[in-house]
Amino acid sequence: MTEIDESTGIWRTIREAPTPVKALLVGVFVNKLGWFLQVFLVLFLTTSKGFTPVQAGTALGVYGAGSVIGLIIGGSLSDRVGPRAAVMISMFGMAGFVLAIAYVPSYAAIVVVVALAGAVGQFYRPASAALLTELTPKNRQVMIFAVYRLAMNLGTTAAPLIGAALVAVSWNLLFIGEAAAALAYAAVAIVALPKREKPAAAETSAEEVAAEPKGSYLAVLRDHKYVLFLICMFLNAAIYMQYLAVLPLHMNADGFSTWWYSAMVALNGFIVITCELLVTKYVQHKAARTIAMTGFVLLGGGLAFYALPGGLAIFVIGTLLWTLAEIIAGPTMFAYPGMAARKPLLGRYVGSAHAMFGLGSALGPFLGVWVWNSVGTQVWLWCGVLGAVGLVLAYFGMAPAPEPIDETTPVLEGGQHA
Structure with a gap:
């Protein structure tokens, strides 16, 4: 029988995780609780805005395409400005674009804003994963990613129920709710995530600089x-x-x-x-x-x-x-x-x-x-x-x-x- 390394157990991994890692887990859970746009976009465009199912489906496809592009941009952004800044840019941008969807006047404008929401809203994912990797000991990384997935799954599972309750009151409240969830994650990033440290030029040799991947x-x-x-x-x-x-x-x-x-x-x-x-x-x-x-x-x-x-x-x-x-x-x-x-x-x-x-x-x-x-x-x-x-x-x-x-x-x- 394989001996279990207790230092990488579930609760010990969570308990001994650095504060920024715990903050990321809480932040992504809260953000996923407000994951309404992709779930309710088709219903919103057909029942509230009066667009055809084909138009609504096209907008959802554009959202998905924007999300893929956003993941690519998010990885580059995380390397350039640091994970903390990338998460903040993503969440502040997402909050603004989601709110705009409820008020833009035309279908073309909605498609553009939906694409931007899909892209900017995904910047945080490579940044969050990169930061989890940097701050977690190597022998605990698989477990911490399992916990991260659990936080996402729990939030994603609850989101449609919360969204349905908000829609019963007002479609605008749905978008306000998603924007609020994004701002909550941005607040977590501001308070708890570490700023990027830039090494002094004197500490980096010319050989190391030349050897770094571009x-x-x-x-x-x-x-x-x-x-x-x-x-x-x-x-x-x-x-x-x-x-x-x-x-x-x-x-x-x-x-x-x-x-x-x-x-x-x-x-x-x-x-x-x-x-x-x-x-x-x-x-x-x-x-x-x-x-x-x-x-x-x-x-x-x-x-x-x-x-x-x-x-x-x-x-x-x-x-x-x-x-x-x-x-x-x-x-x-x-x-x-x-x-x-x-x-x-x-x-x-x-x-x-x-x-x-x-x-x-x-x-x-x-x-x-x-x-x-x-x-x-x-x-x-x-x-x-x-x-x-x-x-x-x-x-x-x-x-x-x-x-x-x-x-x-x-x-x-x-x-x-x-």
Whole structure:
């Protein structure tokens, strides 16, 4: 039986985390409690503004595209001005743009503001992840990212209920509520997050300056192993999103009501919220590559399981399998960019990973529905094939670096690049 390192336990990790880390966890939870725009945008534009469903869907797509761009910009911004400033810029900007959506007069103006809200509102994510990486000991990084994911999931789960209550009073109150949540996170950043320290010129040798990676995403792309990991993130998201895109179509075609589909989604959410930290306690010190490969086996296999005949039991078992993939591999996959990054490019490494996951989340539903309309349930077999591709990419892209590892560094750090 594997001995558990108590120094990386759940409560000890939280209790001994630096104050800025605790502030980030609280800040992102509060911010996600006000995560209303993406959930209610289509309803707002159709019921309150009188636009067509096509126009509303287009605006939502523009929001998603803006979010991907914002993740890329956010990584660069974090490297240039520091995580604290990036979070503040993101939250103040988001508050302003969200409020503007309720008052701009035309559809074209709404689309522009929605795009800006989607972009600016994502600046904080690479910055927050970079700061978690910088301030957390290496042997606790996977656990702290699991806690971070829990804070996001709890806030995201509660947000639609809060938003529905606000909409019952006024649509304007919904936007005021999201702006208030963003300002609350900005206040946390001002009070609790550390300012960026600029080293004195005398402390940095000419050789060190020359050796530093230059401030460009091209420097990230020259890390060829990391590029393979970025493709892994894209595939992971594209496959994962089929539970929102194709699964309801499949269950409906098999004669199951919307209630049964909702039960599958609720089953996933319940297991992730209640079990991810406990599972992370056991897997956090395994090699990152091993955990990612295990995740792809369970994710691709779980979705491919839906292709089997057998009724409701098949849907339940398949959902349990890919949910297990999420709770085993999720924290490691999102902690890995900080392990692989060269410090001057930490924000860009993190931002590129989040952007690829966001791109997969945006394109995955469209591609999945297209394949479903073409070949029906065989779409799940293609998910299995893509899971196998992700496994191979993880094997080569997250291979341990050749240089020796310090004895105090956990096995998980084996995935770190030079």
